[in-house]
Amino acid sequence: EVQLLESGGGLVQPGGSLRLSCAASGFTFSSYVMNWVRQAPGKGLEWVSGISGSGDNTYYADSVKGRFTISRDNSKNTLYLQMNSLRTEDTAVYYCAKDRGTTVTKKDYFDYWGQGTLVTVSS
Amino acid sequence: DIQMTQSPSSLSASVGDRVTITCRASQTISSYLNWYQQKPGKAPNLLISGASSLQSGVPSRFSGSGSGTDFTLTISSLQPEDFATYYCQQSYSTPRTFGQGTKVEIK
Numbered sequence: 236e237v238q239l240l241e242s243g244g245g246l247v248q249p250g251g252s253l254r255l256s257c258a259a260s261g262f263t264f265s266s267y268v269m270n271w272v273r274q275a276p277g278k279g280l281e282w283v284s285g286i287s288g289s290g291d292n293t294y295y296a297d298s299v300k301g302r303f304t305i306s307r308d309n310s311k312n313t314l315y316l317q318m319n320s321l322r323t324e325d326t327a328v329y330y331c332a333k334d335r336g337t338t339v340t341k342k343d344y345f346d347y348w349g350q351g352t353l354v355t356v357s358s
Numbered sequence: 359d360i361q362m363t364q365s366p367s368s369l370s371a372s373v374g375d376r377v378t379i380t381c382r383a384s385q386t387i388s389s390y391l392n393w394y395q396q397k398p399g400k401a402p403n404l405l406i407s408g409a410s411s412l413q414s415g416v417p418s419r420f421s422g423s424g425s426g427t428d429f430t431l432t433i434s435s436l437q438p439e440d441f442a443t444y445y446c447q448q449s450y451s452t453p454r455t456f457g458q459g460t461k462v463e464i465k
Contacts, residue, residue, distance in 0.1 A: 279445065279456055279457070279458045279459045280394075280396075280402065280445055280447075280459075282447075282456065285452070285454070294452045295453075296453045297359070297453070330401055330402075335407075339452065341388070341390045341449055341450055342390065342407075342449065343449040343454075344404055344407040344408075344447075344449060345392075345394075345402070345404060345447075346404050348403070349401065350401055
């Protein structure tokens with residue numbers, strides 16, 4: 236059974252940093268693209284970042300480029316999101332989502348999701 | 359970036375009704391369109407990929423169609439467990455983008 240468990244959320248002040256983790260199990264982690272998708276309170280879904288199975292290729296939304304860094308440790312079956320220079324508009328539930336394949340292709344979709352971790356940016 | 363626009367933003371329907379949700383892309387995305395269902399406090403759940411491929415375990419009352427820029431999600435006979443918010447998402451290019459969501463409520 237595929238399981239994704241996010242952790243690391245919490246309250247942080249504007250300008251601060253936070254690192255999210257997503258522990259994966261039930262599938263060959265290194266064989267799949269992984270993503271972070273966020274949802275601000277009462278709002279819709281926003282894709283944040285993705286990383287190929289090998290970790291060689293990373294992708295970011297313009298809204299977080301230069302501030303967030305996605306990475307993965309395939310030996311630990313864990314996905315990370317390092318978030319720096321946080322803004323109030325980064326407040327959201329952050330979901331870890333598994334992709335269909337090993338590399339980013341047009342046929343992709345998010346087939347499994349974690350339950351999310353809440354990040355609140357406020358003074 | 360490809361903009362995805364859903365309509366309506368919300369709708370009220372009764373159990374047994376046929377419901378149709380539309381999603382329009384700002385440029386052609388062929389059939390690279392996915393649909394998700396999200397219930398309050400829960401993570402999204404993939405319903406349909408590639409515009410019309412029903413995921414395993416998803417009831418057959420759900421169907422998807424369309425290509426190019428215009429897509430449709432249809433629920434043939436609305437059930438109590440279908441009251442939720444539905445999102446379309448394009449996978450044609452990065453950044454992946456979602457529609458704003460359509461909330462299906464009980465009439």
